[in-house]
Amino acid sequence: MSDTNQMQDEWSAMVEEMNDAVVDSMEQNMKAQAAFVESWADAVEESMPEQNEVSEGLEGYNRAYEEWMDAADRMVERSADAAQGEDVDPAEFRDIWLQSANEAFKHVMSTSAFAAANGQLVESMMEMQQQADELSQDTISQLGFSTREDVDEVAERLVELERRQHAVEQKLDQILEHLE
CATH class of the missing domain: 1.10.287 (Helix Hairpins)
Structure with a gap:
């Protein structure tokens, strides 16, 4: 197989993977929109003053x-x-x-009606923001990028490593003091 054919195969595989990620993202977007419409309808039904x-x-x-x-x-x-x-x-x-x-x-x-309407509006907006955030994190993940959860996990591990390093340094300092 020539280098050109191998590059074409790799390119095709990469494009196919990206297409799959876009299709998955669109499906999740549609599911999120359907969930939003359903929750909005429920909120309107429940929120009759x-x-x-x-x-x-x-x-x-x-x-x-x-x-x-x-x-x-x-x-x-x-x-x-x-x-x-x-x-x-x-x-x-x-x-x-x-x-x-x-x-x-x-x-x-x-009026309490105005307060209730504003409360419902804020609650709906926060739910929409949460859904949009989850969708964007899923999309980012499917495209192969690090998500907020990934970065948080790395940060937690780094803090733990720093804590352990500090403990080892303290023990080494104690050993050096005893040797002197």
Whole structure:
């Protein structure tokens, strides 16, 4: 067999191995996506808010709406004042909207419905991050690279070797002291 044929065979084997790794990675990706969709559906099914959370949430949104309507009324009043010749600072308009936005957001964000929704969102995002991390580590492993677990294991072994080396050095120092 010539060197060229051997190189072609090695290249073909390497390409086939890489193709297998990509196929395995895609299969795992599909499984992870299916698991995510299933867990999301379960979370939505389990997370239907209770009646008191819904009514409290609606009450918060109603108060926020009232804040916006009050702000709109104040804007109309100040615009009318300006139209009648009163000196109205443009910063006053900005301040009205900023103040009403702050108050409206307080009304909405202080509800248990908002807190529950945020909690569910954070939990879902953390689960997705965990799944993505596991998938990336699996893909890296299949491509033949060192994973985080591999590096952690090497680090633990290195620390253990350093500890043992230090113990041996201490024993050698003791032996040398006795010899002197």
